[in-house]
Amino acid sequence: MKATHFGAGNIGRGFIGLLLHQSGYEVEFVDVNETVIDEINKEKAYRVILANEEKQAFQVKGVSGINSGQAPEAVIQAISTANLVTTAVGPHILKFVAPLIAEGLKKRMQANSQPVNIIACENMVGGSSELKKHVLEKLTADEAAWVQEHVGFPNSAVDRIVPNQHNEKLLDVLVEPFHEWVIDSTELKGTKPDIKEALFVENLQAYIERKLFTVNTGHAATAYLGNLAGHTTIADTISDEKIKQAVLGTLEETGKVLIAKYAFQADEHQKYIEKIIGRFANPNIIDDVQRVGRAPLRKLGAKDRLVAPALEYMNEFDQVPEHLVNVIVAALKFVSEEDQESLTLKEKVQEKGVGPAFSEITGLTLDHPLVEKVVALY
Numbered sequence: 001m002k003a004t005h006f007g008a009g010n011i012g013r014g015f016i017g018l019l020l021h022q023s024g025y026e027v028e029f030v031d032v033n034e035t036v037i038d039e040i041n042k043e044k045a046y047r048v049i050l051a052n053e054e055k056q057a058f059q060v061k062g063v064s065g066i067n068s069g070q071a072p073e074a075v076i077q078a079i080s081t082a083n084l085v086t087t088a089v090g091p092h093i094l095k096f097v098a099p100l101i102a103e104g105l106k107k108r109m110q111a112n113s114q115p116v117n118i119i120a121c122e123n124m125v126g127g128s129s130e131l132k133k134h135v136l137e138k139l140t141a142d143e144a145a146w147v148q149e150h151v152g153f154p155n156s157a158v159d160r161i162v163p164n165q166h167n168e169k170l171l172d173v174l175v176e177p178f179h180e181w182v183i184d185s186t187e188l189k190g191t192k193p194d195i196k197e198a199l200f201v202e203n204l205q206a207y208i209e210r211k212l213f214t215v216n217t218g219h220a221a222t223a224y225l226g227n228l229a230g231h232t233t234i235a236d237t238i239s240d241e242k243i244k245q246a247v248l249g250t251l252e253e254t255g256k257v258l259i260a261k262y263a264f265q266a267d268e269h270q271k272y273i274e275k276i277i278g279r280f281a282n283p284n285i286i287d288d289v290q291r292v293g294r295a296p297l298r299k300l301g302a303k304d305r306l307v308a309p310a311l312e313y314m315n316e317f318d319q320v321p322e323h324l325v326n327v328i329v330a331a332l333k334f335v336s337e338e339d340q341e342s343l344t345l346k347e348k349v350q351e352k353g354v355g356p357a358f359s360e361i362t363g364l365t366l367d368h369p370l371v372e373k374v375v376a377l378y
């Protein structure tokens with residue numbers, strides 16, 4: 001079995017590549033990073049190391065790489081024969097990989113009628129659906145009809161903390177021991193892919209929202225509040241009791257929304273929150289607040305981890321979620337010289353003022369109660 005995976009970065013190598021290799025797939029990585037692709041083709045293997053006391057290591061062997069900038073034809077060929085296609089490139093990059101995937105599917109249409117599934121493994125709701133939309137835009141009506149029949153785009157939720165890497169060997173990846181890959185079984189085409197340790201479910205929306213509005217909201221809250229307080233790592237920040245309480249308060253608010261929406265058991269959900277706080281505190285991971293806070297414009301989006309649960313909270317309980325508002329304000333103040341989005345955000349706030357900037361980012365009107373509350377606290 002052969003899998004073509006877009007994005008040989010932290011999640012690509014440290015999570016998806018590892019699980020696919022362990023499930024018997026030969027993994028072909030597609031990336032625009034020449035150094036990483038050259039190294040993959042030279043070494044044909046890398047190690048995934050667990051960030052625990054034992055530092056247990058797993059070998060991922062038999063891998064190869066394609067530089068999509070230099071060899072697009074090779075990517076098209078790979079997609080035409082792959083048994084599975086996955087991505088971990090970042091939500092904003094999906095539209096850039098879609099044209100090559102569309103070309104690959106056109107080629108497949110002529111030579112290979114085997115159904116195939118394409119799974120976006122990104123931190124967003126509906127990642128594969130969005131990728132599908134971009135792919136269909138590149139096809140004629142006949143080609144699109146073939147794709148609708150033969151190609152599944154099941155959405156998925158991926159959860160594993162993979163920080164910035166500081167290893168001796170370029171391809172090695174240090175990852176947290178915990179991982180969860182949940183895939184929507186209702187959107188699959190053909191036989192279910194055999195991916196060991198992936199969970200196939202019919203109610204993905206509940207899983208993905210629980211994950212995005214707990215793990216990712218909690219992580220982002222820790223990063224933004226930590227950055228503002230002068231902490232540099234997530235573990236340091238979460239050991240600051242005042243910030244830990246603010247993060248717990250934020251997750252209590254998102255938890256109320258999730259429990260009301262999906263009828264999760266309150267005590268089970270509390271255990272889920274506590275486990276996540278424990279993951280943030282992992283002393284074997286040095287995770288920069290600047291990495292976790294990256295891309296604040298995306299993270300402040302109306303459908304993302306801060307504003308979406310805040311709006312749902314207001315709709316459901318007719319109250320402003322004070323902790324979420326506090327985190328949104330911290331996010332609006334996030335600046336990292338290495339993160340272009342944060343610099344654009346800074347400029348936007350300076351030029352337009354915080355209300356108009358937040359209103360533009362979220363699409364909410366200036367007199368929306370959430371905008372007013374954010375402006376007042378800012």
Ligand SMILES: NC(=O)C1=CN([C@@H]2O[C@H](COP(=O)(O)OP(=O)(O)OC[C@H]3O[C@@H](n4cnc5c(N)ncnc54)[C@H](O)[C@@H]3O)[C@@H](O)[C@H]2O)C=CC1
Nearest residue numbers: 007008009010011031032033088089090091122123161162
């Ligand atoms: N790092 C983490 O802890 C987690 C990340 N995620 C999600 O996984 C996705 C990837 O994140 P990371 O692996 O952390 O980022 P990363 O930056 O380590 O990896 C992204 C990779 O995509 C490549 N790329 C960029 N443009 C490309 C293109 N046009 N074609 C092919 N490859 C391209 C980059 O060169 C890079 O190697 C994101 O959606 C992120 O939200 C999800 C859960 C955890």
Ligand SMILES: O=P(O)(O)OC[C@H]1O[C@](O)(CO)[C@@H](O)[C@@H]1O
Nearest residue numbers: 123159160161162215216219292
């Ligand atoms: O690009 P994003 O949304 O920050 O995704 C990566 C985030 O996801 C997390 O793994 C949580 O799942 C964090 O480690 C990380 O900050």
